[in-house]
Amino acid sequence: MRSIFRRSLLVSGLGFLTLTAHAQTTAKTDSVNIRKIYDEALLHGQSYENLRYLTGRIGGRLSGSPQAQLAVDWGKVTMEKLGLDRVYLQEVMVPHWVRGAKEKGEIKPAKGKGISMNICALGGSVGTGGKLRAGVVEVKTWAELAALPADKVKGKFVFFNRPMNPVHIETGKAYGEAGDQRRNGAVEAARRGAAGALVRSLSLAHDDFPHTGAMRYDEAVTKVPAAALSTNGADELSQLLKADPGLTFELEMSCETLPEVKSYNVVGEIKGSKYPGEIIAVGGHLDSWDLAQGAHDDGTGCVQSMEVLRLLRATGLKPERTVRAVLFMNEENGVRGGTRYAELARAANEKHLAAMESDGGGFTPRGFNIEAPAATVQRIQQWQPLLRPYFSGLFSAGHAGTDIGPLKDQANALIGYDCDSQRYFDIHHTAADTFDKVNRRELELGGASMASLIYLLSKYGL
Amino acid sequence: MRSIFRRSLLVSGLGFLTLTAHAQTTAKTDSVNIRKIYDEALLHGQSYENLRYLTGRIGGRLSGSPQAQLAVDWGKVTMEKLGLDRVYLQEVMVPHWVRGAKEKGEIKPAKGKGISMNICALGGSVGTGGKLRAGVVEVKTWAELAALPADKVKGKFVFFNRPMNPVHIETGKAYGEAGDQRRNGAVEAARRGAAGALVRSLSLAHDDFPHTGAMRYDEAVTKVPAAALSTNGADELSQLLKADPGLTFELEMSCETLPEVKSYNVVGEIKGSKYPGEIIAVGGHLDSWDLAQGAHDDGTGCVQSMEVLRLLRATGLKPERTVRAVLFMNEENGVRGGTRYAELARAANEKHLAAMESDGGGFTPRGFNIEAPAATVQRIQQWQPLLRPYFSGLFSAGHAGTDIGPLKDQANALIGYDCDSQRYFDIHHTAADTFDKVNRRELELGGASMASLIYLLSKYGL
Numbered sequence: 065m066r067s068i069f070r071r072s073l074l075v076s077g078l079g080f081l082t083l084t085a086h087a088q089t090t091a092k093t094d095s096v097n098i099r100k101i102y103d104e105a106l107l108h109g110q111s112y113e114n115l116r117y118l119t120g121r122i123g124g125r126l127s128g129s130p131q132a133q134l135a136v137d138w139g140k141v142t143m144e145k146l147g148l149d150r151v152y153l154q155e156v157m158v159p160h161w162v163r164g165a166k167e168k169g170e171i172k173p174a175k176g177k178g179i180s181m182n183i184c185a186l187g188g189s190v191g192t193g194g195k196l197r198a199g200v201v202e203v204k205t206w207a208e209l210a211a212l213p214a215d216k217v218k219g220k221f222v223f224f225n226r227p228m229n230p231v232h233i234e235t236g237k238a239y240g241e242a243g244d245q246r247r248n249g250a251v252e253a254a255r256r257g258a259a260g261a262l263v264r265s266l267s268l269a270h271d272d273f274p275h276t277g278a279m280r281y282d283e284a285v286t287k288v289p290a291a292a293l294s295t296n297g298a299d300e301l302s303q304l305l306k307a308d309p310g311l312t313f314e315l316e317m318s319c320e321t322l323p324e325v326k327s328y329n330v331v332g333e334i335k336g337s338k339y340p341g342e343i344i345a346v347g348g349h350l351d352s353w354d355l356a357q358g359a360h361d362d363g364t365g366c367v368q369s370m371e372v373l374r375l376l377r378a379t380g381l382k383p384e385r386t387v388r389a390v391l392f393m394n395e396e397n398g399v400r401g402g403t404r405y406a407e408l409a410r411a412a413n414e415k416h417l418a419a420m421e422s423d424g425g426g427f428t429p430r431g432f433n434i435e436a437p438a439a440t441v442q443r444i445q446q447w448q449p450l451l452r453p454y455f456s457g458l459f460s461a462g463h464a465g466t467d468i469g470p471l472k473d474q475a476n477a478l479i480g481y482d483c484d485s486q487r488y489f490d491i492h493h494t495a496a497d498t499f500d501k502v503n504r505r506e507l508e509l510g511g512a513s514m515a516s517l518i519y520l521l522s523k524y525g526l
Numbered sequence: 527m528r529s530i531f532r533r534s535l536l537v538s539g540l541g542f543l544t545l546t547a548h549a550q551t552t553a554k555t556d557s558v559n560i561r562k563i564y565d566e567a568l569l570h571g572q573s574y575e576n577l578r579y580l581t582g583r584i585g586g587r588l589s590g591s592p593q594a595q596l597a598v599d600w601g602k603v604t605m606e607k608l609g610l611d612r613v614y615l616q617e618v619m620v621p622h623w624v625r626g627a628k629e630k631g632e633i634k635p636a637k638g639k640g641i642s643m644n645i646c647a648l649g650g651s652v653g654t655g656g657k658l659r660a661g662v663v664e665v666k667t668w669a670e671l672a673a674l675p676a677d678k679v680k681g682k683f684v685f686f687n688r689p690m691n692p693v694h695i696e697t698g699k700a701y702g703e704a705g706d707q708r709r710n711g712a713v714e715a716a717r718r719g720a721a722g723a724l725v726r727s728l729s730l731a732h733d734d735f736p737h738t739g740a741m742r743y744d745e746a747v748t749k750v751p752a753a754a755l756s757t758n759g760a761d762e763l764s765q766l767l768k769a770d771p772g773l774t775f776e777l778e779m780s781c782e783t784l785p786e787v788k789s790y791n792v793v794g795e796i797k798g799s800k801y802p803g804e805i806i807a808v809g810g811h812l813d814s815w816d817l818a819q820g821a822h823d824d825g826t827g828c829v830q831s832m833e834v835l836r837l838l839r840a841t842g843l844k845p846e847r848t849v850r851a852v853l854f855m856n857e858e859n860g861v862r863g864g865t866r867y868a869e870l871a872r873a874a875n876e877k878h879l880a881a882m883e884s885d886g887g888g889f890t891p892r893g894f895n896i897e898a899p900a901a902t903v904q905r906i907q908q909w910q911p912l913l914r915p916y917f918s919g920l921f922s923a924g925h926a927g928t929d930i931g932p933l934k935d936q937a938n939a940l941i942g943y944d945c946d947s948q949r950y951f952d953i954h955h956t957a958a959d960t961f962d963k964v965n966r967r968e969l970e971l972g973g974a975s976m977a978s979l980i981y982l983l984s985k986y987g988l
Contacts, residue, residue, distance in 0.1 A: 102693065106692045106693050107692060230569060230967070430917065455892065486965055487965050506949070509695070509948070
């Protein structure tokens with residue numbers, strides 16, 4: 065299916081010199097048009113004010129929540145104001161997990177007063193059904209857990225305390241390496257008969273914020289509650305355990321999973337002037353964890369994706385291929401929106417030239433990660449020089465994104481917007497993921513670099 | 527003087543193949559050693575905790591202030607703890623301007639109540655001697671000022687309201703273009719008989735922080751007071767002037783210039799194991815404006831420069847050339863420390879292989895700006911591939927820094943540490959330049975990239 069879109073600029077009836085002159089003119093035009101996109105973004109960008117509304121007026125918007133529905137309504141209205149060719153919703157059923165009113169953790173030393181801990185339930189966890197008090201056994205690896213005698217685990221909290229590795233320059237790599245504790249901690253602890261799981265927050269910062277995030281159960285294994293400790297809290301618990309291995313932990317969480325809820329992806333599009341059947345999708349996820357405002361995760365990706373359409377409109381750069389912004393629902397705990405989008409595209413026999421995602425925060429751009437055959441990656445890399453003046457010219461092969469992942473077999477290329485990653489995991493899935501952490505210029509520059517690559521894709525195809 | 531240090535790796539008695547094999551082994555060793563530097567910085571970096579102390583315990587430290595002296599003492603003690611070969615002070619006389627207790631601005635409309643404005647004196651301004659109330663005339667360019675009839679300027683405040691241009695990707699370029707208003711506004715206004723100057727803050731953010739910074743007088747022209755308005759305040763004043771051109775502005779500032787004070791550069795060095803007479807200096811400026819803590823400007827440059835020495839020590843990478851960290855005094859309002867350093871180096875007949883400066887904030891590294899003959903720039907650019915895995919491989923020709931500027935004729939290369947510039951001018955010279963704006967990883971990565979290039983310089987020379 066991919067080959068039908070391949071058109072090489074180099075395969076041409078023109079002679080070499082003519083082609084070179086033509087290529088030069090083309091590069092000049094592209095350079096001028098990309099400058100127009102950046103000027104518009106830096107002078108009149110609307111991402112930042114859109115994000116202020118989404119984060120400040122709607123706030124955290126976990127799938128199934130009333131705020132998620134408000135966000136859908138807001139996304140639709142905001143796109144309708146852009147004067148697009150089409151704005152519509154895609155219905156999708158989503159999980160509905162709620163945190164509930166009670167969320168408390170306390171270390172109970174063998175002697176002396178309890179020590180209150182900042183904790184939060186991991187997303188999808190069962191509640192504790194009142195207070196759950198148990199001993200604690202600390203592990204750093206799955207091998208350590210496997211090696212523990214049964215009586216050391218049974219009825220205890222397994223405390224997963226492997227830190228993210230700070231030596232990785234890409235923080236995402238450290239996140240990837242440590243994330244198995246959060247996702248699988250509860251089920252693996254329960255398999256050994258544990259009462260629950262306490263997980264060190266996935267963060268490279270040393271602070272008091274617990275980080276939530278998705279975890280999973282296995283229907284064949286008892287569901288035990290799972291909570292995150294802040295990095296400081298995890299260090300403290302580890303320290304206390306050394307001196308007082310008999311301490312207990314008291315956890316109380318009233319979170320629960322309610323019946324699924326009908327929700328929506330929000331879609332807006334500009335029809336391609338020459339090849340309307342060739343689609344370039346660009347999106348972020350509209351849902352966010354409930355602890356904060358979902359600013360960098362992923363309000364920024366949503367407002368940038370809508371801004372791509374606005375920038376193309378405002379600069380008068382009519383795309384030859386169809387450009388579609390998608391606000392995906394339920395990336396955080398199910399990827400139902402991304403899955404549904406791909407299903408509907410397949411059912412409608414839609415042809416995706418490319419799908420782009422912004423879900424690494426709204427930080428200073430670096431470039432893009434491209435998931436495609438090597439030849440396609442190289443073809444896209446030819447455009448690097450056009451983005452280098454904007455410090456956005458680093459196009460690498462790599463994982464593109466979660467919401468566009470289900471399109472893998474339907475798109476010539478999946479493209480992840482890549483930006484500076486140093487601060488992202490400090491605030492990711494915490495109460496600190498708020499609007500004030502987003503810098504206006506960094507955000508608008510990101511939208512401009514996304515729009516620039518999409519302009520090129522829409523002009524030249526793949 | 528430069529040529530004596532030139533040694534080309536390519537001019538060698540070895541045959542091509544041998545050289546290539548040698549070069550490969552060398553590149554491998556360098557790559558491993560640079561990885562060691564980064565590991566040490568990311569696992570055990572001390573910049574962040576040093577900065578916490580400098581900003582939190584000492585705070586703003588304008589030249590001549592008691593805090594500046596505390597910072598000198600701190601710098602010396604901190605370097606002494608590193609076990610260097612030599613730590614010493616360089617005496618230098620510095621200006622001593624003080625803000626004083628009174629600093630108020632108010633718009634007085636023709637009718638109705640006064641509107642209080644966030645203002646601050648520009649550094650070096652004379653005071654108002656009580657309240658100074660006058661009409662306001664707004665200009666955006668020097669040509670507009672020159673074209674005004676004398677009676678429109680005489681006895682008024684000239685309001686310089688040309689914003690920084692947001693379309694520049696490099697914020698420093700926008701700063702450079704707008705900075706003439708702050709530096710020369712008062713003297714040019716006074717030349718036309720004005721009573722004072724009000725200057726729009728040099729910032730790309732829209733907020734309520736006034737930005738201070740250096741301004742100058744001409745001894746032949748009456749010294750009139752100069753204050754900065756926040757960007758929001760400047761917009762408001764401009765708007766009000768349109769409706770009410772007869773409004774007045776009341777300014778009260780008790781700032782003054784006191785007699786010069788003895789102060790110091792703080793210097794620490796590791797002697798080169800093979801070529802101790804060839805010096806690589808690396809520095810930031812120890813003084814800062816008084817409104818805040820001087821975190822990004824330039825506490826970060828100071829702690830990074832000291833960290834370069836610590837990283838070389840901790841990794842056991844004994845430099846073949848002498849590496850010297852310099853905490854320069856008085857960059858902000860006089861560059862006396864930088865000037866003095868170069869004078870003393872010349873007097874002692876010291877040979878500077880290179881001088882590096884970090885004074886663009888402690889943000890995510892990009893690379894370096896190199897001020898040197900083209901051949902030297904190219905030679906340094908050969909090392910780009912070694913820093914690219916750390917996103918610090920962008921080595922460009924460009925302005926290197928203010929404090930090392932006086933070394934221009936004495937060093938083979940001046941090198942400016944280059945980092946992401948998007949947020950810098952939001953907080954530059956304001957009360958918002960505080961420790962919490964600095965990200966630990968971004969800061970430590972910067973020190974590591976500086977240390978890596980210095981390791982290469984110390985090994986290969988220039």
